[in-house]
Amino acid sequence: xxxxxxxxxxxxxxxxxxxxxxxxxxxxxxxxxxxxxxxxxxxxxxxxxxxxxxxxxxxxxxxxxxxxxxxxxxxxxxxxxxxxxxxxxxxxxxxxxxxxxxxxxxxxxxxxxxxxxxxxxxxxxxxxxxxxxxxxxxxxxxxxxxxxxxxxxxxxxxxxxxxxxxxxxxxxxxxxxxxxxxxxxxxxxxxxxxxxxxxxxxxxxxxxxxxxxxxxxx
Numbered sequence: 175x176x177x178x179x180x181x182x183x184x185x186x187x188x189x190x191x192x193x194x195x196x197x198x199x200x201x202x203x204x205x206x207x208x209x210x211x212x213x214x215x216x217x218x219x220x221x222x223x224x225x226x227x228x229x230x231x232x233x234x235x236x237x238x239x240x241x242x243x244x245x246x247x248x249x250x251x252x253x254x255x256x257x258x259x260x261x262x263x264x265x266x267x268x269x270x271x272x273x274x275x276x277x278x279x280x281x282x283x284x285x286x287x288x289x290x291x292x293x294x295x296x297x298x299x300x301x302x303x304x305x306x307x308x309x310x311x312x313x314x315x316x317x318x319x320x321x322x323x324x325x326x327x328x329x330x331x332x333x334x335x336x337x338x339x340x341x342x343x344x345x346x347x348x349x350x351x352x353x354x355x356x357x358x359x360x361x362x363x364x365x366x367x368x369x370x371x372x373x374x375x376x377x378x379x380x381x382x383x384x385x386x387x388x389x390x391x392x
Contacts, residue, residue: 175313177306184303185303188301234287237283237287238297245325246309246316259335270375284357323353339383
């Protein structure tokens with residue numbers, strides 16, 4: 175299906191949600207999500223608060239929306255490049271590191287939000303109109319709600335199959351390590367006042383990767 179096949183009302187709704195998302199990223203800049211005012215988001219997107227609450231329950235839903243879109247693109251890229259195991263994990267982590275360079279406030283905002291929720295949120299489903307707008311040429315992948323746990327679990331099993339996962343590390347523990355690394359490496363880089371987030375990701379990955387398969391130059 176093409177965008178011109180989508181009913182105008184549904185297409186307008188999808189474009190409004192995307193405009194709110196893009197306005198949020200623009201206003202976020204280098205700051206924290208909590209400091210971005212909902213009125214400013216709505217004003218930049220050219221909509222009213224009433225319209226916003228017809229689309230999202232609360233402002234924080236925009237953070238979950240960001241996670242949904244960001245992770246979907248990473249899964250698409252991993253599939254396109256046919257990455258598996260640690261190569262797929264490194265791609266995900268490298269993109270997270272690049273994201274923190276562009277929007278330094280995103281990761282701490284996500285960490286604060288997730289700690290308040292005491293759980294990893296369920297990813298929202300997207301309408302076909304949103305998928306066509308956001309993931310042109312990737313409708314099938316875009317319609318599937320991404321699952322970071324499932325992605326990490328698959329990559330860990332692939333690494334075990336390839337012999338690149340340390341034999342002493344059970345797969346379920348490796349998945350836990352990846353979640354810890356995904357969020358924790360950013361915080362550690364902040365504590366060390368070091369902007370090279372990927373270097374901290376590498377430190378964590380080498381703890382669960384067979385030495386002969388890592389990026390060590392020795």
